[in-house]
Amino acid sequence: MAKPTMTLNGKLVEFDPGQTILEVATQNGVEIPTLCWLKDATPTGACRICLVEVKGARTLVASCAMPAGPGMEVSTDTPQVHTSRRLNIELLLASGNHNCLVCEKNGTCKLQALAYQYGISDIRFKGQTQQYATEDSNPLIVRDFSRCILCGRCVQACNEIQVNRAIGYGYRGAASKIVTSGDQPYHLSDCVFCGQCVEACPVGALTEKKAVGQGRSYELKQVRTTCPYCGVGCQMLLHVKAGKIVKVTAAQGPSNKGRLCVKGRFGYDFVHSPERLTTPLIKENGQFREASWEEALGLVAKKFKEVKKEHGPGAIAGLSSARTTNEENYLFQKLFRVGLGTNNVDHCARL
16 A cells, blocks of 8 residues: 655655654655654654744644644745744743853753754843752752753653653743652652653753763763673663763663663763772782682682582582673573582572
8 A cells, every 4th residue: 555645845755654744854864953852752842943834834833743644745944944943042042051161061962053053143032031050969960950941851751761750840931940749859859860861951951960071072982882780781872081981871772772770871980999809819828919810710610629529519609690691690500500510599689
């Protein structure tokens, strides 16, 4: 059965029923800027940056929320569209404190990128905006309400992506803000500090506290890896400067789909801990000395054989770690059950 068609910037294109204009445009290589749209979340059309012209419509429509229809004629690159987008960008810039020089998001801010794209250097609108004090009373997330543009991406990330339901919209008019239950600080609320709101924020309203002042985006090298905390296999990006992890963000993976928990996103301090062991140690005469892996593993194998010969395999037990992969845990229990002949195997996740 033939797919329905619509006209996009003068070109006839096919689409699947249920797709939005934004999705159709994206799959056909037509870029429509967005601020509030979040992948895998319900579109809200809150920012009005993705407005397009639809023939026959009374006004410009939000492409992220408008379903594509058969025979629809859509234009994304008209003077009216660009005038409206520019006006909305100016209003967002005027709504708060958007000083890019000292903002942690400088270089990766979507609002900044749009202002640059449309050549906005002067803001015509001046006015009194509601200002709330910056919240930095917890050790992980800084909330700067003066930079918030109320796009709602953090709310969607919390309620629809992670389904923690810890934040939502509060108050009205110029006093509007993103709030927790009872408008409490994060650490006194239902927030579990997964940090998905920080990753979803397109501006500098939400930042990771430990990363503040540690480096600009162009100074950081991204290294993709697997989270070490459990066997789920969540994919993550380490943002590294001078050999040190500055922050962690989620990567798209089959198990996590761009999400992380509090441990995966914020629990990387152990990597650079001065107390971390970086080489095997062997105790001799009451003192530890450094050894090679070959020597250390050889000593362990020798001791296992001695204990098994003298006391039997039941005298040996193994405790595995949740920080290893499922495959490594399988090999661990195989070593003890088959190699050493004991079923005394346990796992730290039970403790």
